Amino acid sequence: MKPSIKSIPCLLLLALGLAATPGTAQIFNPADLKLVSSQFSFTEGPAVNKNGDIYFTDQPNDKIWKYDTNGQLTLFMDKTGRSNGLYFDQNGNLLACADEKNELWSIDKNKNVTVLITDLDGKKLNGPNDLWLDNKGGIYFTDPYYQRDYWTRKKPDMEKQNVYYIPAGKEKKIHLALDDLKQPNGIVGTPDGKYLYVADIGAQKTYRYTIASAGKLTDRKLMFEKGSDGMTLDNQGNIYITGDGVTVYNPEGRQIAHIPIEGWTANVCFGGKNRSDLFITSTNSVYTIPTKVKGVE
Numbered sequence: 001m002k003p004s005i006k007s008i009p010c011l012l013l014l015a016l017g018l019a020a021t022p023g024t025a026q027i028f029n030p031a032d033l034k035l036v037s038s039q040f041s042f043t044e045g046p047a048v049n050k051n052g053d054i055y056f057t058d059q060p061n062d063k064i065w066k067y068d069t070n071g072q073l074t075l076f077m078d079k080t081g082r083s084n085g086l087y088f089d090q091n092g093n094l095l096a097c098a099d100e101k102n103e104l105w106s107i108d109k110n111k112n113v114t115v116l117i118t119d120l121d122g123k124k125l126n127g128p129n130d131l132w133l134d135n136k137g138g139i140y141f142t143d144p145y146y147q148r149d150y151w152t153r154k155k156p157d158m159e160k161q162n163v164y165y166i167p168a169g170k171e172k173k174i175h176l177a178l179d180d181l182k183q184p185n186g187i188v189g190t191p192d193g194k195y196l197y198v199a200d201i202g203a204q205k206t207y208r209y210t211i212a213s214a215g216k217l218t219d220r221k222l223m224f225e226k227g228s229d230g231m232t233l234d235n236q237g238n239i240y241i242t243g244d245g246v247t248v249y250n251p252e253g254r255q256i257a258h259i260p261i262e263g264w265t266a267n268v269c270f271g272g273k274n275r276s277d278l279f280i281t282s283t284n285s286v287y288t289i290p291t292k293v294k295g296v297e
Contacts, residue, residue, distance in 0.1 A: 027238070027248060027257050028278070028291045036286045037073055040065075043281035045130075045230070046269040047086035047094065048297065054271040054279045055094060056286065057083045064096075064107075067286070069273045077111050082150065085130035085230070085267070087297075090137055097128035097141065100150065104128055104141065104166075116172045120164075123157040130186055130230060130267075132297075135193045137168030138215050140177060142184040142198070163187070163198055165215035177217050178209075186228035186241065186267075191296045197239060201227035206241065223253040230267025230281075234293040240268050246280060261287065270295020 041060040048054050053068045055076060064083060066076040081098030083105070089095055094107040095116075102125040104116040119125065126145035133139055142163050145156045163178035178184065183202025189195060189211065196217060199206045204227045209217035228241035237251035242265040248257035263283030271279050272288075275295045280287040 027234075027293055028259075028289050030259065030289075033259065033287055033289045036067065036071075036288060038285040040284045040286070042266070042283060043286050044084050044266045045086040045097070046267055046271075046279050046281055046286075047088055048269055048271040048275070048279075048295065049088050049092065049094075052272050052275055054269065055086055055088075056267075056279075056281055057086065057096075059084055059099070062100075064094075067271070067279065069271070077107065080107075081105055081113075082148075085128070085141075087131050087133055089133055095131060095133070095139065097131060099127050099129075099148065102127050104131070104139070104172075117166065117174060120158070120174050124153070126156050126158050126161055132187050132189050132196070134189060134211065134215070135191070139166040140164070140187055140189070140196060140215070141166075142187050144183045144185055144201070161202070163217075167215060175215060177215060186231040188231040188233055188239075188297065190233065190237075197223065197231060197233075199228035199231060199241060201229065201243075203227065206231075206239075224249055224255070229265070230269075232269045233296050234270065234291070235296050236293055238293070240278070242266060242268050242280075245282075246278070259289070269297060 040058040044057045044059050046054050046056040055066050064077040064080050067073050082100035083096040084099045085097040087095045096105040098105045103118050106114040126143045129142045131141040144161045161183050163184050165175045165177040181200040185201040186199035188197050196209045206223045208221045208223050210219040212218050230242050232240045239249045241247050245260040245265050250256050261282045265282040267281045276291050278289045278291050
């Protein structure tokens with residue numbers, strides 16, 4: 001199925017309360033927000049490949065969809081392990097937080113699945129939620145606990161909800177990166193590999209860390225008192241967080257723009273031929289808005 005893109009009428013934008021926050025005009029025109037489709041149950045995990053095509057999950061329906069640079073929407077994969085967060089590695093494989101059995105998967109272009117991790121020292125992970133790859137191929141991922149109706153277990157095996165790091169290489173060994181957060185969720189790093197942003201959605205705070213050797217994180221800095229489900233960055237260093245629509249902060253942590261969107265906005269990324277289209281997953285819908293910046297993930 002290839003639904004057409006429909007512009008949201010200006011009156012609806014006003015009804016949603018899409019106001020011009022100072023700095024908004026330097027990033028996008030709110031009137032350009034477009035609805036791609038509302039055919040889903042709950043959309044999550046957008047990730048962009050080298051061509052600018054975006055892949056995202058419809059998590060309750062266990063599907064991964066593709067939205068290409070020509071604006072065509074197609075089903076990429078069914079039976080995805082209830083995938084949540086996604087990210088492309090350097091070889092073009094799609095890494096997925098497979099929530100059904102709390103695993104990390106690697107999915108190649110032919111939809112062949114390699115299970116990267118299944119547990120930590122014999123204990124089931126809480127539920128890998130979001131992930132980011134550094135420029136060495138190492139994987140950072142958040143592991144919050146959200147009880148699922150399709151699980152048989154009713155409580156976590158793990159004492160805490162942590163952030164972990166898997167160094168690049170054939171041996172997929174999990175290292176503890178952070179263990180002092182309440183409920184980490186959104187995660188994204190800078191392209192130079194210097195900083196990692198982690199949103200503690202349980203404490204409603206977002207921190208910046210310096211990435212040290214062996215994936216260790218140091219020099220924690222509170223960026224703003226707001227958590228996030230998913231996050232992305234642009235080439236100006238601005239931070240895009242989600243939950244109540246999309247909120248944009250500058251590199252100093254000051255809010256400069258906001259896009260209110262109906263429902264829970266789960267995640268966001270840049271895509272398109274020039275990486276300048278912001279792609280937004282929000283409850284049963286996905287949206288796009290052209291911007292005057294470019295994504296760097």
